[in-house]
Amino acid sequence: MVIIRNRTILWTNHEQYIGTSYDNNSETRIFQVPRILPAGTDIADFVFNITIKFSNGQNSVIMLGKETVDDVINLTWQIGRNSLLAPGPAFVQISATDSYGTIKWSTYESAVYIGNYIDYEHAGDVEMSEFERLEAYYYDLARKMVAVFESEELREKNEATRQTNEAQRAQETEELIARSEEALRIAEGAVGTVSEKLGLAKSYAVGDEEAREGSSTDNAKYYKEQIQASAAQIETNRQNIVTANQNIETNRQGIILINAKWNDIFVSGAGPHNSLYRGKYLGDHVTAEQWAAIDAGTFEGLYIGDYWVINGVTYRIAAFDYHYNCGDTDLTKHHVVLVPDNSLYKAKMNTSNVTTGGYTGSAMYKSNLAQAKTTIKTAFGSAHVLTKRELLTNAVNDNTPSGWAWFDSDVELMNEVQVYGSVAWGAHDGNGYNVALGDGQFPLFMFDRTKLHNREDYWLRDVASAIYFSIVDYYGHAYCGIASASFGVRPCFCICA
Structure with a gap:
């Protein structure tokens, strides 16, 4: 945190060394300025910029991020390529203005330093390092891991659809049985000749307007077609589930490969574990497995920033x-x-x-x-x-x-x-x-x-x-x-x- 007091930028902890001519978006600086100026002006709604004057005569103007917290304003400077155009000393000055441009305010100039990159002329064109390529590779692997969980969601969705179709088919079957039973009851109770009864039964099965008014629909054919359609949909859903399970198995094998590569990179011991920050809660006591990892010097399952909370105290x-x-x-x-x-x-x-x-x-x-x-x-x-x-x-x-x-x-x-x-x-x-x-x-x-x-x-x-x-x-x-x-x-x- 860099304090601004009486228009003067007060640097601490070498924060005026802002990076090298190779860097891009790897550094930030946060400036804290009083919300109310000595004259009583509230500048919380002002727009803030930082102007950088480089040793080669170039200038850059960067808009600062802004967050108002009680009686102070925190300004965030994301130090990108436009902030590091030339190595050597440079001067910065923070300015602010209201939305109409009628009230303006700025700090005094303050010196910063930009370190030189060995190949300064091509600082912006350097290819990714081996570590950066490895990092990109693992981002891609992480994306594939996400696909695993998306495939699982698809499988669950297909299973829900199959169950819905099964329920619908069962309901339609019950309705068909009920209609058939009703047709049989009416046929048996009808008064008339055998031919009349057969004609009435036919009207309920395949439709016969002469035997029964309003019975032109071929019910047997209709329900047969409905059952066939339901069966086809059930088969489609079954095939989808088979495909989803195959995708899950493929992705599971991919995760096994990722874990193997991860273990190749992050070996055990103090060196690797001193190089990785995690910050995970480890419990309210040290377990037997954790004591064993410490005793062996592998430190498996333990990383910088991990912590125990014991008797209300966080030990990190x-x-x-x-x-x-x-x-x-x-x-x-x-x-x-x-x-x-x-x-x-x-x-x-x-x-x-x-x-x-x-x-x-x-x-x-x-x-x-x-x-x-x-x-x-x-x-x-x-x-x-x-x-x-x-x-x-x-x-x-x-x-x-x-x-x-x-x-x-x-x-x-x-x-x-x-x-x-x-x-x-x-x-x-x-x-x-x-x-x-x-x-x-x-x-x-x-x-x-x-x-x-x-x-x-x-x-x-x-x-x-x-x-x-x-x-x-x-x-x-x-x-x-x-x-x-x-x-x-x-x-x-x-x-x-």
């Missing part, structure tokens, strides 16, 4: 085997890194505004994480919460982390790199002490930023200065807070079989 998978082969004692136990969706509670890093002793010298490390450890071990069982070796800060010199040591670790606050993928407010001199073993971003936050920013302020373990520790800010940006402030406790931990 952030990474697989993140700490594998790390530590002063080699960690060879397969494991899953979990992070709760929200802070478990609020607490202070220290009772006063100091960072003495770094993270391990803080009240948070010494006592304020105890409640989180109890909650987590109750949910998963103490034996399943992995104790590993972590390198954590234990000394601060003025504003700078200056030392670290190996500690047994089970439940810890995350650091900036694990959350953002880079350092932010952690003290830049000596920041390696803050990073230590947490030197890679959790895939969860790389795939889905909504799981990083949850409208909460919560602590990270990085020392930012003599009085500040790093935090993730409520408004969705990196920040820091004084050590005595009370912010959310949102720890990470590992589970194992």
Whole structure:
């Protein structure tokens, strides 16, 4: 989210790097502007555009998507080819006007950067990559899978038609029997000669106007033709059902082939499973099959973003085997890194505004994480919460982390790199002490930023200065807070079989 304040575009998290000259529709930026201008004008119904001035002298004007939420307007910029016409620095400016053009408003110019694509002259003509062709192939396979279900619907429709025709034929047969019985009753009860009775019977069977007035219809012929027509329709429906069943079997074989190809691509192990986001509910406890998949390191049926809800807390998978082969004692136990969706509670890093002793010298490390450890071990069982070796800060010199040591670790606050993928407010001199073993971003936050920013302020373990520790800010940006402030406790931990 890019904030616009006093006509100035305030970029965060390197969002001013908008893509490369090869890209097309792979990036978006959302700008948030106040709905009411300082002069009192409501601009919710205005039309918004963004003008881009490229380094080669070209200009583009792109219409922005718009969504009004309470007292702010969210503007969506879909970054397509017309937004990336030339690599290098460029300038953007957002403008708005009412439907009559009588009121106009714009931001100040702001610089952005477009990365160079190696073959810039043919950036728009590059053929699909192997992965893109594979992706297109699976879209086609998915379409065929849809056809399976459409074939099943056709079969069910034909079966319903057959049942309707059967019911109709049975009703017509009953009517024919009733008419015949009525004819017989009248014939037997008629007074007259045998020839009169035969003539009357004939009138009911094949029609005879002389014997009975209004009986010219050949009923026997009519009902014979009706029964023959019903039988022909029933046979047609039967053939349709046979064809539908054959199509279903063909499509079933296609699904078997799709599954085989899928298994060829998505093999088991931490690497493939760290590369695929799913976000599926896994239940209210870890099953025996899930523990077995974790223990084997295949992680079958588990993907980034999947989650359990236990005792009202949502625990989401952030990474697989993140700490594998790390530590002063080699960690060879397969494991899953979990992070709760929200802070478990609020607490202070220290009772006063100091960072003495770094993270391990803080009240948070010494006592304020105890409640989180109890909650987590109750949910998963103490034996399943992995104790590993972590390198954590234990000394601060003025504003700078200056030392670290190996500690047994089970439940810890995350650091900036694990959350953002880079350092932010952690003290830049000596920041390696803050990073230590947490030197890679959790895939969860790389795939889905909504799981990083949850409208909460919560602590990270990085020392930012003599009085500040790093935090993730409520408004969705990196920040820091004084050590005595009370912010959310949102720890990470590992589970194992």
